[in-house]
Amino acid sequence: MRIALITGGSKGIGLEAVRRFVELGFQVITCSRNSSIWQDQVKNEPLLDTVDYHQIDISQETQVQSLFSNISKKYGKLDVVINSASPKIESMGKFETLDTSSLYHTLMQDFWSHALCLKHELLLMGAGGVIVNVSSTCGIRPTPNAAMYSASKHALEGLTRSIALEAIENGVRINAVAPGVTWTPRWDERAIDKPTIHDDVAKTVPLKRFAEPKEIVDAIEFLVSDKSSYIVGHTLIVDGGISLV
Numbered sequence: 001m002r003i004a005l006i007t008g009g010s011k012g013i014g015l016e017a018v019r020r021f022v023e024l025g026f027q028v029i030t031c032s033r034n035s036s037i038w039q040d041q042v043k044n045e046p047l048l049d050t051v052d053y054h055q056i057d058i059s060q061e062t063q064v065q066s067l068f069s070n071i072s073k074k075y076g077k078l079d080v081v082i083n084s085a086s087p088k089i090e091s092m093g094k095f096e097t098l099d100t101s102s103l104y105h106t107l108m109q110d111f112w113s114h115a116l117c118l119k120h121e122l123l124l125m126g127a128g129g130v131i132v133n134v135s136s137t138c139g140i141r142p143t144p145n146a147a148m149y150s151a152s153k154h155a156l157e158g159l160t161r162s163i164a165l166e167a168i169e170n171g172v173r174i175n176a177v178a179p180g181v182t183w184t185p186r187w188d189e190r191a192i193d194k195p196t197i198h199d200d201v202a203k204t205v206p207l208k209r210f211a212e213p214k215e216i217v218d219a220i221e222f223l224v225s226d227k228s229s230y231i232v233g234h235t236l237i238v239d240g241g242i243s244l245v
Helices: 012-023 035-044 046-050 061-074 100-123 147-170 185-193 197-202 213-224
Strands: 003-007 027-032 052-055 080-083 130-134 173-179 235-238
Touching (some): 003 012, 012 027, 012 046, 012 080, 012 213, 027 035, 035 046, 035 052, 052 061, 080 100, 080 213, 100 130, 100 147, 130 213, 173 213, 185 197, 213 235
Parallel strands (some): 003 080, 027 052, 080 130, 130 173, 173 235
């Protein structure tokens, strides 16, 4: 059986990826920081019963080591990895006005956690393995008022391309997908304080709407499939044209 690890699988793009790869016949492993959110999803979707779930914070090295030790002992390999974990951005606002702790949190969660996981993931992957990092259009363009998030995603872009050249020597392909505005629980939270945010933001997108998580996962599935077998170190932008504006 093919084994897929999907980080941040309890909601948003990660959850949609978990659903997709279960349907594709993978044994899916996922993780998140809040097990109650995951358990609620499982209650509503029996399809998720087969998923091997772990509650961890992937920015914490000891917890990550424990996760990969478990995967190694139980499965012995990884065939596919989707690094999609990304919590609420705590460092929104003018850079110089933000607390150092919030800037550090964003850097750890949106860059270091992925770097740490990649180090362990590659040790469990052989020829034919595929990794897709979920980046962002914020990683390919300036993002005022979310500078540290943008910096973290720019760093992930650089890491993706650099490691892609190392890993392909062992037959492992690494690519990334860069979503634009995608309606996920993160946006639901923001809409509480700003009810018009959906329409306001949608107007700025050439396609005049948000992406659905399914559309991002369609791109991820393509990058995992044999249809992308000659694609290495590439970022597939899925943003309705907003990065062109």
